[in-house]
Amino acid sequence: MSEKVIMLGNEAFARGAYEAGCKVSAAYPGTPSTEISENIVKYDEIYSEWSPNEKVALEVAIGASISGVRALASMKHVGLNVAADPLFTVSYSGVNGGLVIIVADDPGLYSSQNEQDTRAVARAAKIPVLEPSDSSEAKEFVKFAYELSEKYDTPVIIRTTTRLSHSQGMVELNDRMEIEDKTYVRDIAKYVMMPGNAKGRHLVVESRELALMKDGCDFPINQVEYKDKKIGVITSGIPYQYVKEALPEASVLKLGMVNPLPRKLIEEFASKVETLYIVEELDPIIEEQVKSWGIQAVGKEILTVQGEYSANLLRKAIKGENPFISSAVSVVNRPPILCPGCPHRSVFSVLNRLKIHAAGDIGCYTLGAVAPLSVIDTTICMGASISTLHGMEKAKGKDYIKNWVAVIGDSTFMHTGINSLINMVYNKSTGTVMILDNSTTGMTGHQDHAATGKTLKGDSTYSIDMEALCRAIGVSNVYVVNAFDTDKLETVIKEATQMDEIAVIIAKAPCALLDKAPVTKQYRILDEVCKRCGMCMKPGCPAITKKEDGSIHINDTMCNGCGLCESLCKFNAIEEVKLK
Amino acid sequence: METKNIMIVGVGGQGTLLTSRILGGLAIQAGYDVKLSEVHGMAQRGGSVVTFVRYGEKVYEPIVEEGQADVLIAFEKLEALRYAHFLKKDGAIVINDQRIDPMPVVIGAAKYPENIIEDLGKKYRVYQLDAMEEAKKLGNSRVFNVIVLGVAAQHMGFSKEDWLTVIENTVPPKTIEINKKAFELGYNLHS
Numbered sequence A: 001m002s003e004k005v006i007m008l009g010n011e012a013f014a015r016g017a018y019e020a021g022c023k024v025s026a027a028y029p030g031t032p033s034t035e036i037s038e039n040i041v042k043y044d045e046i047y048s049e050w051s052p053n054e055k056v057a058l059e060v061a062i063g064a065s066i067s068g069v070r071a072l073a074s075m076k077h078v079g080l081n082v083a084a085d086p087l088f089t090v091s092y093s094g095v096n097g098g099l100v101i102i103v104a105d106d107p108g109l110y111s112s113q114n115e116q117d118t119r120a121v122a123r124a125a126k127i128p129v130l131e132p133s134d135s136s137e138a139k140e141f142v143k144f145a146y147e148l149s150e151k152y153d154t155p156v157i158i159r160t161t162t163r164l165s166h167s168q169g170m171v172e173l174n175d176r177m178e179i180e181d182k183t184y185v186r187d188i189a190k191y192v193m194m195p196g197n198a199k200g201r202h203l204v205v206e207s208r209e210l211a212l213m214k215d216g217c218d219f220p221i222n223q224v225e226y227k228d229k230k231i232g233v234i235t236s237g238i239p240y241q242y243v244k245e246a247l248p249e250a251s252v253l254k255l256g257m258v259n260p261l262p263r264k265l266i267e268e269f270a271s272k273v274e275t276l277y278i279v280e281e282l283d284p285i286i287e288e289q290v291k292s293w294g295i296q297a298v299g300k301e302i303l304t305v306q307g308e309y310s311a312n313l314l315r316k317a318i319k320g321e322n323p324f325i326s327s328a329v330s331v332v333n334r335p336p337i338l339c340p341g342c343p344h345r346s347v348f349s350v351l352n353r354l355k356i357h358a359a360g361d362i363g364c365y366t367l368g369a370v371a372p373l374s375v376i377d378t379t380i381c382m383g384a385s386i387s388t389l390h391g392m393e394k395a396k397g398k399d400y401i402k403n404w405v406a407v408i409g410d411s412t413f414m415h416t417g418i419n420s421l422i423n424m425v426y427n428k429s430t431g432t433v434m435i436l437d438n439s440t441t442g443m444t445g446h447q448d449h450a451a452t453g454k455t456l457k458g459d460s461t462y463s464i465d466m467e468a469l470c471r472a473i474g475v476s477n478v479y480v481v482n483a484f485d486t487d488k489l490e491t492v493i494k495e496a497t498q499m500d501e502i503a504v505i506i507a508k509a510p511c512a513l514l515d516k517a518p519v520t521k522q523y524r525i526l527d528e529v530c531k532r533c534g535m536c537m538k539p540g541c542p543a544i545t546k547k548e549d550g551s552i553h554i555n556d557t558m559c560n561g562c563g564l565c566e567s568l569c570k571f572n573a574i575e576e577v578k579l580k
Numbered sequence B: 001m002e003t004k005n006i007m008i009v010g011v012g013g014q015g016t017l018l019t020s021r022i023l024g025g026l027a028i029q030a031g032y033d034v035k036l037s038e039v040h041g042m043a044q045r046g047g048s049v050v051t052f053v054r055y056g057e058k059v060y061e062p063i064v065e066e067g068q069a070d071v072l073i074a075f076e077k078l079e080a081l082r083y084a085h086f087l088k089k090d091g092a093i094v095i096n097d098q099r100i101d102p103m104p105v106v107i108g109a110a111k112y113p114e115n116i117i118e119d120l121g122k123k124y125r126v127y128q129l130d131a132m133e134e135a136k137k138l139g140n141s142r143v144f145n146v147i148v149l150g151v152a153a154q155h156m157g158f159s160k161e162d163w164l165t166v167i168e169n170t171v172p173p174k175t176i177e178i179n180k181k182a183f184e185l186g187y188n189l190h191s
Helices: A009-019 A034-040 A054-067 A077-082 A084-093 A118-125 A135-152 A195-218 A237-246 A263-272 A285-292 A311-319 A343-353 A364-369 A384-396 A410-426 A466-473 A486-498 A564-568 B016-029 B077-086 B116-123 B131-138 B141-153 B160-170 B173-189
Strands: A004-008 A024-027 A047-050 A071-076 A099-105 A156-161 A167-172 A223-225 A228-235 A250-254 A257-259 A275-279 A357-359 A376-378 A404-409 A432-437 A477-482 A503-508 A521-525 A544-546 A552-554 A574-578 B004-011 B033-037 B048-056 B069-074 B087-096 B125-129
Touching: A004 A009, A004 A135, A004 B016, A009 A034, A009 A099, A009 A135, A009 A156, A009 A167, A024 A034, A024 A054, A034 A047, A034 A071, A054 A071, A054 A077, A054 A084, A054 A099, A071 A077, A077 A084, A077 A099, A077 A118, A084 A118, A084 A195, A099 A135, A118 A156, A118 A257, A118 A285, A135 A156, A135 A167, A135 A195, A156 A237, A195 A263, A228 A237, A228 A263, A237 A250, A237 A275, A237 A311, A250 A263, A257 A285, A275 A285, A343 A364, A343 A404, A343 A432, A343 A486, A343 A503, A343 A564, A357 A384, A364 A376, A364 A404, A376 A384, A384 A404, A384 A410, A384 A432, A404 A410, A404 A486, A410 A432, A410 A466, A432 A486, A466 A477, A466 A503, A477 A486, A486 A503, A486 A564, A521 A552, A564 A574, B004 B016, B004 B077, B016 B033, B016 B048, B016 B141, B016 B160, B048 B077, B069 B077, B069 B141, B077 B087, B077 B116, B087 B116, B087 B141, B116 B125, B125 B141, B131 B141, B131 B173, B141 B160, B141 B173, B160 B173
Parallel strands: A024 A047, A024 A071, A071 A099, A099 A156, A228 A250, A228 A275, A357 A376, A357 A404, A404 A432, A432 A503, A477 A503, B004 B069, B069 B087, B087 B125
Antiparallel strands: A004 A167, A167 B033, A223 A250, A521 A574, A544 A552, B004 B048, B033 B048
16 A cells, blocks of 8 residues: 655645656745745655746756656746746647646735736646645646646646645655656757747647647546535635535536636536536636636626635625624734844845835845835835836936835845846946845745855755856946945945946845854843833844833844844943853 | 644744644544645744644645634734634633734834733633743743643643654654653643
8 A cells, every 4th residue: 555644735746746757847936836846856866956037947847848858847926927938938839758837826925926827827828727626636636747748748837826835635655657758859840939830839739729628528637526406616726625615515516627628528517507606716717718608607706806715705605604703803913024133134224224215126125115124115026126226217317216226135136136237237227236145045945046055956066156246247336245234334335326336235144044053142131221212123123122111122032143233222231142 | 523623823933833743643643634734935934823733534625714723722822812713612722821022013003912811711711821931941942832732732632642652753853852741741731
């Protein structure tokens, strides 16, 4: 008997790739997809890497597929936007070895800048989409996706969501399949997508869509469960679980493939049930197609396009029930915050003091937008800080941005910041870019990147020298400053923003959580000296709190001795405490 | 058996994941279907975090909803208050008597509620402890979460021996003894 274990959805995806004989995996970290690569790295049979961004990752996987092996790229939903360019065209060229792309959506916005629906992108790219509903299916669907990919000569997207990726469920382990590499045969008409060839491939794509729509009716991952036929529900993915909880008596068509839709199967199911509901999180992708075929159904009239669903939500919307709920107490929020000892806090405290605006980016440092720091003015997408600052200057002139900087992390700079910096140099910007270099990809839980000197596998590699890189691009004013040296930072920021030339400030200090070495010093407040002015509290360190009597204290279970508070105290009321 | 619904709430960084994994391991050992739901990413950074554990003959949704929790394990008082309405009418709350001020309180924009434990005691079965103090007595403040779990274990219907076996199988080998001691301490605290 094979072994049964409990696995995170993302761990199960990795296991599925392993069992399917996948040989190459590439990704850029992004919640909620990161743990796929972090688990794939445990299998020595798969080459796996962190690529600098999702476009590169997908292209790496495409190359591996063309060469004849099973390949994987994984990313979060907004990462698929970055990878959209190769995505739309690999749909035309098709594959050699199977090509699977796992994309993690984030309904409810736990850790993202938007709530877009990957199925809409996949429809536009005409790529089949599978959607598992638990860890066990996560593993099995990867294997099925590789079969589909090779049989129908198409990349296959597996869509997951935060709830699936970050839930654990039971998984039965199987052995790795021995998949022979496919022979590579030069096929210019298939792999060179210039207009003449692409015209031909477009026809192939259209007939592939039709074939999948028809054959999908017999795929074992599309399942019909007939029960009481008063209510019929078409659903997929995690919402299937909510349907089973809330409507145990209903007939259900559970779609494992959500693009293209198995039309005949849906028409047959619809004809057998009295009232048809369509339960899908985010956009009405299934609903709009089903209704366009003249089928009556209820969907977004009663169900939201925002956030996650739940069984209670369905009980209310479909059954009109009011489940027992004692009323929630209105409680003060606990928003996420920068950790004690975070170097970003030090940089932001200086920007705050200088009343400088910041075009922000994606990472922990986005939290600089939250009070009391409140220094981040904009956050759009990866790499946008640098280019939006440039756009402001071109719109309003160089004096307008004398009290602005762009703020970007080291990993994000490697991702898509470099292009924007090239643009600033090329188009004669005078702006100031701050690279907050904490030597890791912080928000997603410490992944290496091209400037950390380590690969995903943990091997040593060349570490890109960011200072040299910026100079090579053409920035002559590059400052490298310790992120905790607030005096130096202040001087450098003033100088850089005032000059009529482009400047880059690299503020360096490792993420406070990166080094697990024990804390060697902490700080404490000498109550008899403290004037209770509150200067030390301005940067919003969670370790510093004010008691009812007005006295200020540093929590010794949280302080990790960064010293920012001490550097801000004008009365020497904060004292270093050496720890053993 | 009806599916059991357990919630573990706290502040990002308090170690709720270890606790849920011990509990999940226990339910698997007993032969149940198990689902756990966790929080990763941005919300983890000092924010309010919640982990769901469900076990029974067949578990569908991986989350626990309002009005369904049998046991709520709260590592922090304010988080106990935030999620108390997830409890069933006769549900139990285990509260670690620790206060961590959220940023709106730190900057003076909001007040930390007073008498949380007393007020919750009027509506629910509350079991409180100061796990940090208890852990310091054991000489290792890191095991405070296993002490809390020990208190909660009284309300979940597994034998003490089963708990100890799972703890042995889940925690790093070097910390087995201290974690077992921590569990026993919690287990006997309200018995």
